Amino acid sequence: MKYPGLVNKTYKSTINYKNRGMNLEALINEACKYYLDEDIAVIYKKPTPIGIVDVDYSQALIKKAYFKEPSTLDYNGIYHKKYIEFDAKECHGKTSFPLNNIHDHQIKHIRRILKHGGIVFLIISMNGGYYLFKGEDLIEFIDNETRKSIPFKVIDNKGYKLNYNYNIGIDYIVGVNEAYKELI
Amino acid sequence: MKYPGLVNKTYKSTINYKNRGMNLEALINEACKYYLDEDIAVIYKKPTPIGIVDVDYSQALIKKAYFKEPSTLDYNGIYHKKYIEFDAKECHGKTSFPLNNIHDHQIKHIRRILKHGGIVFLIISMNGGYYLFKGEDLIEFIDNETRKSIPFKVIDNKGYKLNYNYNIGIDYIVGVNEAYKELI
Numbered sequence: 001m002k003y004p005g006l007v008n009k010t011y012k013s014t015i016n017y018k019n020r021g022m023n024l025e026a027l028i029n030e031a032c033k034y035y036l037d038e039d040i041a042v043i044y045k046k047p048t049p050i051g052i053v054d055v056d057y058s059q060a061l062i063k064k065a066y067f068k069e070p071s072t073l074d075y076n077g078i079y080h081k082k083y084i085e086f087d088a089k090e091c092h093g094k095t096s097f098p099l100n101n102i103h104d105h106q107i108k109h110i111r112r113i114l115k116h117g118g119i120v121f122l123i124i125s126m127n128g129g130y131y132l133f134k135g136e137d138l139i140e141f142i143d144n145e146t147r148k149s150i151p152f153k154v155i156d157n158k159g160y161k162l163n164y165n166y167n168i169g170i171d172y173i174v175g176v177n178e179a180y181k182e183l184i
Numbered sequence: 185m186k187y188p189g190l191v192n193k194t195y196k197s198t199i200n201y202k203n204r205g206m207n208l209e210a211l212i213n214e215a216c217k218y219y220l221d222e223d224i225a226v227i228y229k230k231p232t233p234i235g236i237v238d239v240d241y242s243q244a245l246i247k248k249a250y251f252k253e254p255s256t257l258d259y260n261g262i263y264h265k266k267y268i269e270f271d272a273k274e275c276h277g278k279t280s281f282p283l284n285n286i287h288d289h290q291i292k293h294i295r296r297i298l299k300h301g302g303i304v305f306l307i308i309s310m311n312g313g314y315y316l317f318k319g320e321d322l323i324e325f326i327d328n329e330t331r332k333s334i335p336f337k338v339i340d341n342k343g344y345k346l347n348y349n350y351n352i353g354i355d356y357i358v359g360v361n362e363a364y365k366e367l368i
Contacts, residue, residue: 042296044256049231050246062234065246072228076260078267081301112226117265 024088024125028075030169035079041173043077043084046070071105073120079176080184083118086172091126096149099142107142110135119180123162123172124155131159132175208272208309212259214353219263225357227261227268230254255289257304263360264368267302270356275310280333283326291326294319303364307346307356308339315343316359 025045035041049071054064073087087106091097102122113120113135120135133150137158141150160175177184209229219225233255238248257271271290275281286306297304297319304319317334321342325334344359361368 036296039296039299042293042300042302047231047233047252050234050249060251062246062249062251065234065249067244067246068231078297078300078302081267083262083265083267109226112220112223113262115223116226116262118226118262 024090024123024130024170025074027164027169028088028123028172031172032075032077034168035173041077041079041084043075043079045075046072069103069105072109073106079119079173082180082183083113083116084176085113085118085120086123086132088123089125091124093149094127094152096147096151097124097126097155098149100148102138107139111139114139119176119183121176121179123170124159126155127152129156130162130164130170130172131155132162132172132179133159134179208274208307208314208354209258211348211353212272212307212356215356216259216261218352219357225261225263225268227259227263229259230256253287253289256293257290263303263357266364266367267297267300268360269297269302269304270307270316272307273309275308277333278311278336280331280335281308281310281339282333284332286322291323295323298323303360303367305360305363307354308343310336310339313340314346314348314354314356315339316346316356316363317343318363 029045032041032043032045035043049068050062050065051068052062052065055061056063073085075087076083076085078084087102089097089101091101110120122133122135122138124131124133133155138150141154160179162170162172162175165171213229216225216227216229219227233252234246234249235252236246236249239246257269259271260267260269262268271286273281273285275285294304306317306319306322308315308317317339322334325338344363346354346356346359349355
């Protein structure tokens with residue numbers, strides 16, 4: 001009974017291989033560059049926050065630093081005059097997306113962006129697909145469910161499926177147009 | 185004839201000392217925190233972009249890295265549903281603000297943000313005052329003048345004077361309300 005599932009899994013990993021073996025972030029960075037070059041949106045990945053311990057000023061070289069926890073999401077910018085912010089999350093589990101993938105202050109930040117009228121979402125890579133999952137749906141789940149992970153069927157139902165395009169990467173702006181059609 | 189000027193200069197540096205000796209960035213960071221706490225705006229300083237050369241993964245410690253040139257401006261976020269982005273520039277010259285303080289790709293970026301309908305400006309600290317200088321005025325100067333620096337009188341005329349407040353830092357949102365009153 002499990003054999004067809006295994007075949008399916010192998011097939012899916014072949015699809016991923018076609019995406020030139022790039023991880024989720026690289027496929028999103030590619031799209032950001034495309035949107036910038038084509039003047040569609042101005043969205044950048046923020047630099048990784050670090051704490052600098054030791055610098056050699058004569059060479060402007062950082063000799064000791066550590067990674068800090070981000071307070072915001074990784075990507076932000078402007079699209080159709082709107083503030084837009086999102087994070088990329090790779091989920092290796094098949095049945096649910098663990099909420100501990102998102103830091104508490106990131107959730108607080110998502111609430112703030114929603115309150116101030118911004119567009120905010122996650123791009124979740126799961127079960128071989130890419131999903132735009134709206135900040136509104138994330139907060140609704142957190143506020144109304146006791147579960148510490150979002151079942152895949154919720155992501156599949158409420159999320160907006162994103163397509164990979166060989167020339168663009170993950171073409172997430174198409175998903176934004178669909179998910180926020182009342183705003184765009 | 186120069187004596188009164190010197191007295192004036194000493195007086196101004198006394199004012200700066202009253203600002204708890206903080207530099208421009210610290211006074212803006214303080215305001216960002218205040219706006220966040222008071223739910224006025226959600227604006228963060230982006231982490232400094234670095235290129236990582238060597239990491240000790242066992243300790244998650246960066247052992248060698250270098251500073252990279254930023255492509256965007258240092259601060260961005262959302263205010264009154266609007267995308268907002270700016271940079272802080274300390275100018276030590278008294279007569280003009282050298283344009284080489286702004287990297288070429290930052291100028292390109294400012295043009296893009298303007299085109300996409302965002303609010304974008306510089307906060308310039310000069311001659312003991314703080315000025316919000318709009319991206320529109322910066323681009324107009326660059327496109328129409330051959331000079332490589334903006335005379336102080338242009339900044340003083342076109343810029344919006346920002347006030348330092350002991351509890352807030354540099355209260356730049358008041359300047360945004362004034363400079364962009366048609367948008368806010």
